[in-house]
Amino acid sequence: xxxxxxxxxxxxxxxxxxxxxxxxxxxxxxxxxxxxxxxxxxxxxxxxxxxxxxxxxxxxxxxxxxxxxxxxxxxxxxxxxxxxxxxxxxxxxxxxxxxxxxxxxxxxxxxxxxxxxxxxxxxxxxxxxxxxxxxxxxxxxxxxxxxxxxxxxxxxxxxxxxxxxxxxxxxxxxxxxxxxxxxxxxxxxxxxxxxxxxxxxxxxxxxxxxxxxxxxxxxxxxxxxxxxxxxxxxxxxxxxxxxxxxxxxxxxxxxxxxxxxxxxxxxxxxxxxxxxxxxxxxxxxxxxxxxxxxxxxxxxxxxxxxxxxxxxxxxxxxxxxxxxxxxxxxxxxxxxxxxxxxxxxxxxxxxxxxxxxxxxxxxxxxxxxxxxxxxxxxxxxxxxxxxxxxxxxxxxxxxxxxxxxxxxxxxxx
Ligand SMILES: [Cu+2]
Numbered sequence: 001x002x003x004x005x006x007x008x009x010x011x012x013x014x015x016x017x018x019x020x021x022x023x024x025x026x027x028x029x030x031x032x033x034x035x036x037x038x039x040x041x042x043x044x045x046x047x048x049x050x051x052x053x054x055x056x057x058x059x060x061x062x063x064x065x066x067x068x069x070x071x072x073x074x075x076x077x078x079x080x081x082x083x084x085x086x087x088x089x090x091x092x093x094x095x096x097x098x099x100x101x102x103x104x105x106x107x108x109x110x111x112x113x114x115x116x117x118x119x120x121x122x123x124x125x126x127x128x129x130x131x132x133x134x135x136x137x138x139x140x141x142x143x144x145x146x147x148x149x150x151x152x153x154x155x156x157x158x159x160x161x162x163x164x165x166x167x168x169x170x171x172x173x174x175x176x177x178x179x180x181x182x183x184x185x186x187x188x189x190x191x192x193x194x195x196x197x198x199x200x201x202x203x204x205x206x207x208x209x210x211x212x213x214x215x216x217x218x219x220x221x222x223x224x225x226x227x228x229x230x231x232x233x234x235x236x237x238x239x240x241x242x243x244x245x246x247x248x249x250x251x252x253x254x255x256x257x258x259x260x261x262x263x264x265x266x267x268x269x270x271x272x273x274x275x276x277x278x279x280x281x282x283x284x285x286x287x288x289x290x291x292x293x294x295x296x297x298x299x300x301x302x303x304x305x306x307x308x309x310x311x312x313x314x315x316x317x318x319x320x321x322x323x324x325x326x327x328x329x330x331x332x333x334x335x336x337x338x339x340x341x342x343x344x345x346x347x348x349x350x351x352x353x354x355x356x357x358x359x360x361x362x363x364x365x366x367x368x369x370x371x372x373x374x375x376x377x378x379x380x381x382x383x384x385x386x387x388x389x390x391x392x393x394x395x396x397x398x399x400x401x402x403x404x405x406x407x408x409x410x411x412x413x
């Protein structure tokens with residue numbers, strides 16, 4: 001069986017365009033205590049670190065979710081696993097250095113910045129109007145801070161803030177609601193869980209016996225910092241193992257690579273000066289010698305609207321390469337982990353002719369039969385499990401294209 005080469009060409013997407021206050025659960029936030037023992041136990045951290053964007057000259061310094069078992073050059077969070085009927089726990093430690101954060105930036109916008117940006121008449125986002133983006137509600141008043149932070153708390157919470165605080169949403173899992181403090185609360189005025197630098201949190205759940213097996217994910221969800229952290233790559237796969245895996249293993253007669261992540265994300269970046277003190281604090285000599293362009297995440301409020309450069313990456317690569325054996329069936333776990341752009345998954349041969357694949361699960365739910373497709377379009381947060389089988393040796397490309405007029409704010413070129 002001849003080895004063939006699969007080239008994944010991912011086109012550059014040009015976006016034109018301590019602890020929480022001690023409460024009854026406070027023991028869970030004590031960093032010195034482990035999470036309650038579960039069937040699957042994970043420890044992850046949040047920190048500022050440099051990462052090489054594979055297949056590019058880019059050296060990216062950003063806030064990232066890290067785990068002990070991850071390779072150094074992995075931006076996205078570690079992949080977690082669990083099984084139906086089993087428990088899992090995730091202890092997260094926020095190791096972001098406030099000093100480094102201040103050096104790296106971006107700074108949180110102040111109220112004046114916000115009022116300028118949110119002006120629907122001539123603010124930068126007014127360019128989104130022709131694409132059907134609706135501005136609703138009352139425009140904040142620059143002359144009166146009270147209109148933002150006093151009687152109108154809605155504006156205050158919508159100003160991007162606390163970029164170093166975080167929390168986790170286990171997306172799609174049938175578990176206790178866990179965005180608000182305390183976990184499981186149904187109190188309408190409850191605060192978001194907030195894990196600040198130096199703090200820890202313990203997420204601990206049991207999956208129901210009848211929980212679907214498939215591809216799920218987890219991401220940050222702290223209101224005020226979620227977009228910035230999402231652009232930074234703070235998201236990962238959460239895989240629920242189960243009977244579907246066994247069926248597929250049997251069906252493919254042991255040839256399958258059981259789980260190949262295909263996580264699409266869209267960091268928005270600005271250049272980072274090589275002499276910037278944040279850079280000198282985190283960079284290694286090896287990387288400094290090898291990589292030419294230094295980038296950091298853009299400012300959510302002002303840079304989202306075309307001021308920065310957006311990339312479409314798969315896993316952590318600009319143009320990832322992989323090889324496959326002719327006749328082998330590969331299962332890709334395709335996650336659209338973007339903040340802004342929609343995602344496309346398309347496979348073509350060297351002449352540009354589309355190659356079919358088989359989509360057998362969406363958003364973690366396995367379908368009764370696989371659907372033959374030539375392209376897949378996903379919105380942020382969507383997942384699809386697809387099977388690809390290449391029988392003819394050669395070079396193939398996966399293509400991600402900018403989806404004109406379909407992205408958030410409709411600026412796609
Ligand atoms: Cu979510």
